[in-house]
Amino acid sequence: MVLPGASGSGGAGGGDDWLLAVDESDADPVSNQVGVGIGTGTSSIEAIAVHPTSGVVYAVDGGQFGSLDIDSGAFTPIGSGLGTAGGTFGEVALDDIRGLAFHPLNDRLFGTHRRVGGEDVLFRIDVGTGSHMADVFGVGVDYRRVKAVGSADDVTDIGFDPLDWELYAAVTDGGSYELATVKVRSGNSKSVGALSQAIFGLGFDTSGQLWGTTTGALHQIDKASGG
DSSP states (O other), X not given: OEEEEXXXXXXXXXXXOEEEEEETTOXXXXXXXXXXXXXXXXXXXXXXXXXXXXXXXXXXXXXXXXXXXXXXXXXXXXXXXXXXXXXXXXXXXOOOEXXXXXXXXXXXXXXXXXXXXXXXXXXXXXXXXXXXXXXXXXXXXXXXXXOOBTTBOEEEEEEEOTTTOOEEEEEEOSSOEEEEEEOTTTOOEEEEEEOSSOOOEEEEOTTSOEEEEETTEEEEEOTTTOO
């Protein structure tokens, strides 16, 4: 199975991001990542997700939602930006998206926005309009805070387990990384265990195996321990 990934360097065409095709059956980091096309034309993609039904690859460039062409790698914007969402922390401009994941049961797309110096927020995205969805968690409540795991309050990525629909997150305090589960409705989190690597990308394959990416490498992760 080939998994999509994104690189923040090496691309061209107006930016330095690059869509990668990652073969998880190949343990050699030299050969298991292949660049798609010449680049996405963007410079701020830190979150991508594959639609579980259509197979379309979606990404966010800063706060701009869009799709990635699987042949050329080019990024096509959808809408005019994710916008500003309301909730516990007041109005939050959704312009620094680090996590993106589709729910495997109903194809709902969730994202996480990084708040510097505080807990991040979880919200839903309308793939048709490219904007956040309002009132998802109640009237005037467009997002939920993702409760910190100890001192770790920065979410680097999220992923839904296709077997039991549990939402997992990689979180960090800048010095250490934790694997946690997150309750979508409340944002409450629970530590699974310490991650042995600084994980920046997180995702499941169809068998329920959890994978994580570091700079230039792909890792299998035990979803029961984080190891």
